[in-house]
Amino acid sequence: MTSDKAAQPAEPESDSDAAASAEVPACTQPDDLYLPESRLLLGRLLVGWLQGNHVTPTELLHTPHWQKQVESDRSYRSALQHVADLQAPRLHVKPAQRLTDLVALVGAVLKQTRARLAAGKPPEAKAGQFAAQVRQLEAAAESPAEAAFLIDAALSQALHGSRDWADKAERLLTLWEAEALPPSAKAAVAGLLAEIFRSPGALHDISERVDPVTLVIEDALVMLGLLAPERALLELEVLDGKAPVRQRMPAVTRLAAVLGDPAMAGARQALVGALHRELGRKDRLLPAVGGDIYGVNQLIPELQLVGGLAEALKPDGHAFIGGHATAEALERRVGRLVSVGALQDLLEGRTVLEKVETLFDLQTVVFGAYARRIVEDYLRSFLEDRDFPGRLLDSSKTRLKKLKSVAEVQRKVKASLFPADDRLRWMTMLDQVQALFIRTNQVFAPFEKDKPPPQKVLETLDLCAEGAFTEGECMKRARTLLTRYGQRPTVIREFLAGVKDSAEGAARLAALGEKMRRAGVPFTDVTRMRVLVVEDEEAAAGYIRMVLGDMGVQSVTVARDGREALELFTDHEDDYDIIVCDWMMPRLSGIDVLKQVRSVRPVLPFLMVTALATQPAVEEAMAHDVTAYIAKPFPPEQLEEKLMVLMNRGHKGAKEAAARKPK
Numbered sequence: 306m307t308s309d310k311a312a313q314p315a316e317p318e319s320d321s322d323a324a325a326s327a328e329v330p331a332c333t334q335p336d337d338l339y340l341p342e343s344r345l346l347l348g349r350l351l352v353g354w355l356q357g358n359h360v361t362p363t364e365l366l367h368t369p370h371w372q373k374q375v376e377s378d379r380s381y382r383s384a385l386q387h388v389a390d391l392q393a394p395r396l397h398v399k400p401a402q403r404l405t406d407l408v409a410l411v412g413a414v415l416k417q418t419r420a421r422l423a424a425g426k427p428p429e430a431k432a433g434q435f436a437a438q439v440r441q442l443e444a445a446a447e448s449p450a451e452a453a454f455l456i457d458a459a460l461s462q463a464l465h466g467s468r469d470w471a472d473k474a475e476r477l478l479t480l481w482e483a484e485a486l487p488p489s490a491k492a493a494v495a496g497l498l499a500e501i502f503r504s505p506g507a508l509h510d511i512s513e514r515v516d517p518v519t520l521v522i523e524d525a526l527v528m529l530g531l532l533a534p535e536r537a538l539l540e541l542e543v544l545d546g547k548a549p550v551r552q553r554m555p556a557v558t559r560l561a562a563v564l565g566d567p568a569m570a571g572a573r574q575a576l577v578g579a580l581h582r583e584l585g586r587k588d589r590l591l592p593a594v595g596g597d598i599y600g601v602n603q604l605i606p607e608l609q610l611v612g613g614l615a616e617a618l619k620p621d622g623h624a625f626i627g628g629h630a631t632a633e634a635l636e637r638r639v640g641r642l643v644s645v646g647a648l649q650d651l652l653e654g655r656t657v658l659e660k661v662e663t664l665f666d667l668q669t670v671v672f673g674a675y676a677r678r679i680v681e682d683y684l685r686s687f688l689e690d691r692d693f694p695g696r697l698l699d700s701s702k703t704r705l706k707k708l709k710s711v712a713e714v715q716r717k718v719k720a721s722l723f724p725a726d727d728r729l730r731w732m733t734m735l736d737q738v739q740a741l742f743i744r745t746n747q748v749f750a751p752f753e754k755d756k757p758p759p760q761k762v763l764e765t766l767d768l769c770a771e772g773a774f775t776e777g778e779c780m781k782r783a784r785t786l787l788t789r790y791g792q793r794p795t796v797i798r799e800f801l802a803g804v805k806d807s808a809e810g811a812a813r814l815a816a817l818g819e820k821m822r823r824a825g826v827p828f829t830d831v832t833r834m835r836v837l838v839v840e841d842e843e844a845a846a847g848y849i850r851m852v853l854g855d856m857g858v859q860s861v862t863v864a865r866d867g868r869e870a871l872e873l874f875t876d877h878e879d880d881y882d883i884i885v886c887d888w889m890m891p892r893l894s895g896i897d898v899l900k901q902v903r904s905v906r907p908v909l910p911f912l913m914v915t916a917l918a919t920q921p922a923v924e925e926a927m928a929h930d931v932t933a934y935i936a937k938p939f940p941p942e943q944l945e946e947k948l949m950v951l952m953n954r955g956h957k958g959a960k961e962a963a964a965r966k967p968k
Contacts, residue, residue, distance in 0.1 A: 335413045335414045338366065338410070338411075338414050339366060339453065339457070341496060341571070344362040344363060344496075345362075345503075346388075347362040347365070347366075348362045348500060348503050350384035350388070351381065353380055354375060355504065356505050359467070359470060359473070361501060361504070363457050363461060363496065363500060366414070367454070367457050367458040367461040369418060369422070385404060385407050385408065386404060388403075389407055426458075427462070428462075429462040429463050429465075431463075431480075432480050432482075432484075433484055435486060436484050436487055438459060439456055439486070439489055442455040443489065456489060456490065456493045457493055457497075460477075460480075464497070469510045470510040470511060471507075471510040471511045473497075473501055474498065474501055474507075474510075474556060474560070477497055477498055478556065478559050478560065482559070491569075492568060495570075495571055496571060498569070498572040498575070499571045499574070500575070502579045503575050503578060508521055508524070508525060508580075508583065511524070511556050511557065511560070513554050513556075519591075519610075521583055522539060522580065522583050522590075522614065523551065524553060524554070525579060526580075526617055527553055527558065528557055528564055529561075529564065529576060529577070529580075530565055531617050531620055532617060534553045534557070535553075537550070538617055539610050539613070539614065564576065577626055577631065578630075584634040584638050587641065589603075589642075590610045604651050604667075605663070605667060605670060608639065608642065608667065608670040608672070611639055611642075611670075612670050618635075635672050636674075636675060639671060639672045639676040640673065643667075643676040643679050643680060645679060645683065648667075648683050656700035656701075657687065657699070658700035658710050658714070661684065661688075661697070664683060664684040664687070665717040665720075668680050668681060668684065669720075677722070681723065694738040697714065698742065705768075707742065708739065708768070708774075709768075709772075709773045711735050711742065712735075712739065712774055712779075713772075714735060715731075715735040715736065715739075715775045715776060718731045718732050718735065719776070732775075736775040736778055736779055739774065739779045740777075740778045743779060743782075749782065749783075749786065752765075752786045756793075757790055759795045759798070762790050762791060765786065766787055766791060766821065766824055768783070769784065769787060769824035770823040780825075788826050791826055791828075792828065792953065794942055794945030794946055795942070797814075797817075797856065797949075800813060800814075801813055801814070801857070811832045811857055811859060814832050818830050829949075829953050831857045831858050831949075831952055832857045834858050834882045834952055835862075835880060835881050836853055836862070836881065836882065836883045837862050837881045837883070837884045838853075838885045839863075839866070839869075839884065839895070840865075840887045840914070845887070845914075852944050852945060852948075856949075862881070866890045866891055866893060867886075867892060867893025868892045870884075870893075871901055878905045878906055878909075882952070883910045883948070883951050884909065884911045884912070886899070886911065886913055886914065887915070888913055888915040888917065888922075889917075895913055895914075896929060899913070903929065907930070910932045911932045912932060912933050912935060914934070914935055915934055915935075916936065933950065933951060935947050
């Protein structure tokens with residue numbers, strides 16, 4: 306018999322057991338078999354017998370009754386032979402000789418157990434008295450090894466007659482919770498709890514659950530302190546907007562409190578091993594649904610649950626509880642779910658677009674390099690296919706859906722986990738596919754005219770805001786056209802058609818601005834523009850004010866002549882975004898107003914309204930840095946066009962004003 310440093314339980318026949326048994330020193334003294342490492346290996350070698358009798362290795366080593374029982378079981382001789390075969394070459398003896406030595410060593414252990422118990426049988430460990438009992442046993446023992454033996458024997462008596470693993474855990478919890486225990490007592494209780502967790506059926510006994518595996522896994526996470534007791538981690542269904550609330554067995558929550566003690570590190574490690582065992586079961590986390598016996602349609606939800614579980618098992622966001630063994634257990638579970646055959650079944654009957662979207666979704670939720678490689682290789686086979694562009698477009702029936710399908714796949718590519726070079730290459734390919742589709746189907750044909758139909762401009766804006774164009778040539782072209790035509794008065798009027806009042810118009814314009822921002826197109830919110838109208842004729846001033854109101858401008862100040870305009874403007878230079886000024890006025894002309902404005906606001910948009918549309922008049926206005934001019938009489942559309950141009954320039958004026966403000 307030997308000691309073993311491995312932390313995870315396994316069958317005796319596994320390669321890990323062979324390596325562990327061969328690496329550790331061989332047991333040569335009876336007390337070597339009582340060491341924690343030896344008990345760990347004993348639990349592995351006799352796992353079937355121990356599980357069948359609900360006995361821990363510690364109880365076996367301290368109870369003559371169980372020792373006599375195990376000697377008559379063929380698994381006992383098989384276990385000794387197994388260890389002898391592994392250790393004989395390293396000890397340079399024949400397997401038969403090593404087996405003889407092991408039989409003699411075990412015989413000495415049995416005699417020592419009976420002798421120690423006969424000399425001074427320790428009392429049964431009692432709740433509230435165990436600390437004092439331990440101190441008495443340690444005082445009476447002739448060596449630390451004998452003291453440890455007696456403490457374990459007292460605990461073994463306390464567990465005698467227990468019905469199952471849950472009963473044993475309950476008795477140990479009662480001892481722990483009743484009083485403050487000395488370190489040696491804590492170590493003994495923790496060691497027994499670890500042995501219980503290593504038993505294949507213990508976790509289910511403690512949770513009092515037979516099925517499904519999801520609840521047992523959740524209970525283990527609660528005991529490890531990784532999940533709040535009431536939280537349901539492995540659950541997709543949400544009722545009335547709320548996730549279901551779990552009801553845990555008292556033993557689960559009690560163990561969660563106890564296992565947080567540093568002395569319980571070994572028991573926590575054993576519990577992680579039990580969790581690995583549950584992850585290794587073939588049961589799916591989601592129950593089967595009628596008509597989907599093999600869970601084909603639940604593959605993605607199943608993988609999402611595994612992803613959530615993996616996240617919970619990585620509390621610091623970097624390392625798994627249980628290290629690489631946990632990662633491997635999760636990978637093996639995912640590996641049973643993801644295969645080429647499973648993907649083919651999942652994608653059967655779907656269009657190319659649906660297949661590619663599903664594979665991209667799988668790539669983001671699948672766990673482990675092996676499973677991800679299967680998904681990525683399958684996905685790459687689609688994207689690298691020379692017929693993929695045509696098959697993708699054929700997946701949709703209408704021109705609009707075809708356009709959107711290419712952009713949607715490009716977004717999936719951009720967000721994928723493929724290397725940057727692959728993503729860039731495929732995104733460029735998809736942009737070229739859409740560009741060819743746009744040219745072939747004349748999607749931008751209405752913009753070839755100087756005045757495209759307003760409805761077509763708005764339709765293109767909707768497409769751009771919805772992300773219907775691919776990044777690259779197509780999106781750039783759409784944004785260029787919308788920047789040029791999107792805020793033309795005819796388009797604004799079309800968008801505002803049917804508004805009942807200025808408030809509704811302002812709300813509509815705000816919605817238009819939001820849509821243009823989503824499309825990545827510059828937008829000037831005319832509802833926020835502040836306009837100073839300088840006009841001595843009341844009818845003309847009312848006309849200009851009406852046009853501004855129809856455009857959605859809410860802040861309009863009217864000055865009846867140039868002098869009143871300067872009185873309003875002086876010391877309030879930053880209160881206006883645009884000035885609309887008549888040229889010929891009493892007291893002070895429009896040119897004089899322009900000169901004064903330019904002295905403090907060099908780039909403030911200034912629209913000169915004049916009846917003198919002569920070349921000399923224009924040159925004079927330009928000489929004083931007028932922004933634009935308009936000749937009377939003019940229709941509303943012409944004034945709107947001029948004002949929209951100026952409003953777009955108004956951003957520069959606002960920046961200039963902000964720069965002039967004292968800091």
